[in-house]
Amino acid sequence: MSIVDGLEVTGLSRHFGEITALDGLSFGVPTGQVIGFLGPNGAGKTTTMRAVFGLMDLESGSITWKGEPVSQHIRRKFGYMPEERGLYPGMLVGDQVEYLGRLHGMTAIDARRETLNWLDRLEIADRFDSRVDSLSHGNQQRVQLAAALVHDPELLILDEPLSGLDPTGIETIGGVLTEQARQGRGVLFSSHQLDQVEDLCESVVIIESGKLVAAGTVDDLATQGPRRLVVRVEGDRDGQWARDLSGVTISEFSRGDVRLILDNGTDSDIVLKAAMQSGKVTQFSFERRRMSEVFREAIS
Amino acid sequence: MNPIGEYFPATIGARGTITVVVVLLLVALRLIRHLRARSIRKARSADISQASVNSDDNSRQLTSASRKQKSKRFQLPWARSYTAQVAGREIRERLRAKSIRIVTFMILAAVGAAVVIPVLTKAKAKTYEVGVVGPISRDTSVALAQATKATGTVARLASVVSKKTADQEVKSGKLDIAYECSAGILTNQAIAATDTSGKARLVRQLSLEIGIAEAFNEAKLSPSQIEAISRAKPVKVFSLQPPPKVTQSDRNTALLGIIVVFVMLNQYNTWTLIGVMEEKSSRVVAVLLSTIKPIQLLGGKVIGIGTVALAQAGLVIAFALALGKAVGSSLLSGTAPSMLAASLVWLLVGYAFYCWVYAAAGSMAERQDQVQTLAIPLSIPIVAAYVIALSTVSSAHPSLFTVVLGYIPLTAPLVMPVLVGIGHATWWELLVSVCISLASTVLVARFAATIYRRAVLRTRGRVRIRDVVRASNG
Known part of the structure; x- marks a missing residue:
């Protein structure tokens, strides 16, 4: 698949000693969308992001932006928020964001103005003259995001932008990411908070051991695969009634709800009858796969 | 006439000089703060007016483009470069730190004491x-x-x-x-x-x-x-070569020069080492290298620190010369100004050589204790050269070994000024030594830049040089 209007990584490979970090990884990030980049720890997400920014030499593979190989000049159109964050602790917030804007080719006046805009938008304008190390973790995260956005990037690549944030911070940053995508920019972000990914993203890319294991829109991934049922039977909170049913696998049970996966050809009426024989059925409905299930099944 | 009486007007001159320097520094600092505050106010007011005019994002982008057109000002091409941006930040942050003001004041006080105390002691014989x-x-x-x-x-x-x-x-x-x-x-x-x-x-x-x-x-x-x-007169003594035109005052000036070079060289090298280490440990280096090349970041840092170093050393030497002239110190008479200027040149040559080595070392460390471990072996040649230079000033008879050290880039910044000061090196020998140091600097810089590029993004503990030499980036 070739994505002309966006980022395309093709066949990325990289080893660290005997560890395979990237193993022929290929996927695309179209503009105008928020893409979730998922994978367990050590799957190669950070390595991939670093490779896009030239911070990692690749053994093979290519990275293109709108059909052109990604060069230093093109990278200046990208915004990056690394996983371990990266700010000068002793530098003033405003100076820091402005400086990073200038390193992306902005003039001093534009960098100053956009710095004020973004600090205001991210609700930390009053910390313009504060040292970065005097800020809370959440506010440092906002400064980092402002630094990634100050130069009006065409593509945002954010490594764990939501980790450690309170609900207000998640809402603010999530709103900014959605707004950026709506304005035609590409947004790729990694996260382990799958509920937030489901809320924010149109599509996800799931990798494991440096390989692509699933990719597509959230809707497609949620509706793919076998049918799923949520059943609640009074007095049977752990789904004992379903254990002996053929063609049915218990996916999980929590707070009285039992989630079942039906094999192809299994009749849902048979499942309903079995539930009713066990007790009073208070819920019986089909459901989409949640992102956590998509993720778990993809990497299993 | 009372010797103190002769000295008194000169003391007024020295006080005047110091006062003028201090007042100028204060005025400069005030001006910088004022300009910065005005720039922020202008940007804020422009931001508010823009927010009231632009109601949607598209119009915001359009005005952003038109602003870019308006805000184009004349700048030298280099000033717009990324290396210049890095150097500019380095200069601003160094000057903003209290530590540099304290250190500069302490150096000025020490130099002032070295110039004034001998005069006062002599005056009160x-x-x-x-x-x-x-x-x-x-x-x-x-x-x-x-x-x-x-x-x-x-x-x-x-x-x-x-x-x-x-x-x-x-x-x-x-x-x-x-x-x-x-x-x-x-x-x-x-x-x-x-x-x-x-x-x-x-x-x-x-x-x-x-x-x-x-x-x-x-x-x-x-x-x-x-x-x-x-009335007996000693018989005339003939010599095959003219005597060296070196006085005790010249030796004292050479001594002052090597102390200044030693202290400042160590200070600037440490700045470079810790500066690189802090960028690595704070992970900001990953953000910086996502947009600029390693050589631009490293070069900007080295140039920025070097500029501050030149300004600080220039201030110290100008202060020493002005004060020496004002109080009539023999320490700064005759060839002393040119010798101090030579010390300044050697300070820069020494910094240019060592800064790359220290930057490469800083890129391999992540914590303060690792910095100490790396700094000690690197400082051995400087300390050895300093000790040899001090003993050479006292004896005024350098050994062949000392003369050879005057041409080795690791030791030349401290040894060669002394050889010149005691009259054991001519101008062309000085030039040869400078050329050797500069040529070596090019080679060292290339090697150090490679080490830096490969080591600065490795963040899992201290990096060993053999791993970096063999490995690729990341």
Whole structure:
């Protein structure tokens, strides 16, 4: 698949000693969308992001932006928020964001103005003259995001932008990411908070051991695969009634709800009858796969 | 005339110079703060007006583009470069730090003391009281005059009525020295053979002069014969080469120069080492290298610190020269200004060579304790060169080994200025040494940049050089 209007990584490979970090990884990030980049720890997400920014030499593979190989000049159109964050602790917030804007080719006046805009938008304008190390973790995260956005990037690549944030911070940053995508920019972000990914993203890319294991829109991934049922039977909170049913696998049970996966050809009426024989059925409905299930099944 | 009286107007001049320098610095700092605050106010007001005019995102983008057109100002091409941006940040942050103001003040105070104290000490030269038991003879007066002239001391003769009185006054300190014809010269405490104080030199010379006078008297020479002997001149000494034009003052200036180079070179190298380490440990280096090249980041850092170093060293040397001129210090007379300027050149040459090495070392460390481990071996050549330079200044006779060290880039910044200062290196030898250092700097910079590029993004503990040399980036 070739994505002309966006980022395309093709066949990325990289080893660290005997560890395979990237193993022929290929996927695309179209503009105008928020893409979730998922994978367990050590799957190669950070390595991939670093490779896009030239911070990692690749053994093979290519990275293109709108059909052109990604060069230093093109990278200046990208915004990056690394996983371990990266700010000068002793530098003033405003100076820091402005400086990073200038390193992306902005003039001093534009960098100053956009710095004020973004600090205001991210609700930390009053910390313009504060040292970065005097800020809370959440506010440092906002400064980092402002630094990634100050130069009006065409593509945002954010490594764990939501980790450690309170609900207000998640809402603010999530709103900014959605707004950026709506304005035609590409947004790729990694996260382990799958509920937030489901809320924010149109599509996800799931990798494991440096390989692509699933990719597509959230809707497609949620509706793919076998049918799923949520059943609640009074007095049977752990789904004992379903254990002996053929063609049915218990996916999980929590707070009285039992989630079942039906094999192809299994009749849902048979499942309903079995539930009713066990007790009073208070819920019986089909459901989409949640992102956590998509993720778990993809990497299993 | 009272020597203090001669010195007093010069002291006013020195105070004036210091006051002017301090006032100029304060005014400059105030101006920078004012301009910065005005820039922020302008940006804020423009931002508010823009927010009221632009209601949607598209129009916001359009005005952003038009602003970019308006805000184009004339700048030198280099000033717009990314290396210049990095250097500019380095300069701003260094100047904003309190530590540089404190260190600069301490260096200025130390240099000021080194320039002023010898002048004050000289101005307040002690007048030795020399007592003579009985009437003061002409021979004794002449002997004392010749002794003070030979030793550069000041003494005054006083007649004492008896030996007992002389003993008491020497013991009480009223007299420094007493002379009695039959007993000789009396001092309160015995003069050690190694004592080089003014009093010790005066006592030795006075005993010699009086001994000669007594020998003349015993020989019963006529006044004309004594005068003829006194007019004796040493025979002319011929040499194959002219004498080196080096004075004690030149040596002192060379000493001051190497101390300044040593202190500052260590300071700037440490700045580079810690600066690189902090960028790595704070992970900001990943953000920076996502948009600029490693050589741009490293080059900007080195240039920025080098600029601050040049400004600080220039300020110290200008201060030393101005103060020296104001107080009439011999430390900064004659060839001293050019020698101090040469020290400044060597400071820059030394920094240019070492900064790359320290930057590469900083890129391999992540914590303060690792910095110490790396800094100690790197500083060994500098410390060794410093010790050798100090001993060479004292002896004024460099060994062949020392001369060779003057051409090795690791030691040349400290050794070569001394060789020049004591007259053991000519201008072309100095030039050769500078050229060797600069050529080596190019090679070292290339190697260090490779190490930096490969090590600075490795964040899992301390990086070993052999791993970096063999490995690729990341």
